[in-house]
Amino acid sequence: xxxxxxxxxxxxxxxxxxxxxxxxxxxxxxxxxxxxxxxxxxxxxxxxxxxxxxxxxxxxxxxxxxxxxxxxxxxxxxxxxxxxxxxxxxxxxxxxxxxxxxxxxxxxxxxxxxxxxxx
Numbered sequence: 001x002x003x004x005x006x007x008x009x010x011x012x013x014x015x016x017x018x019x020x021x022x023x024x025x026x027x028x029x030x031x032x033x034x035x036x037x038x039x040x041x042x043x044x045x046x047x048x049x050x051x052x053x054x055x056x057x058x059x060x061x062x063x064x065x066x067x068x069x070x071x072x073x074x075x076x077x078x079x080x081x082x083x084x085x086x087x088x089x090x091x092x093x094x095x096x097x098x099x100x101x102x103x104x105x106x107x108x109x110x111x112x113x114x115x116x117x118x119x
Contacts, residue, residue, distance in 0.1 A: 020034075
């Protein structure tokens with residue numbers, strides 16, 4: 001037996017705000033009923049992982065231990081688009097034969113953006 005990834009869940013102060021960012025970033029619709037306490041992205045296809053956003057009272061205080069990695073065909077153009085949506089560019093990394101940019105969503109959750117054609 002093995003486990004199956006069901007959800008990607010973010011704890012955040014304002015669930016709707018963070019969900020709106022990821023909705024635009026991933027071009028996935030925001031599910032109906034979004035609020036500061038709970039929001040989710042509507043799946044585009046059956047079996048697509050759920051993205052959930054849960055409102056919590058405490059703020060983020062340290063670096064994420066787990067984060068999302070995303071890719072784009074034009075990394076630099078995507079960085080500019082994500083910053084326009086409310087993300088923050090933290091810095092570029094080049095390690096282990098890969099290059100990526102560390103980013104933060106509007107509430108400071110780190111994620112990494114790499115060029116789509118890296119192997």
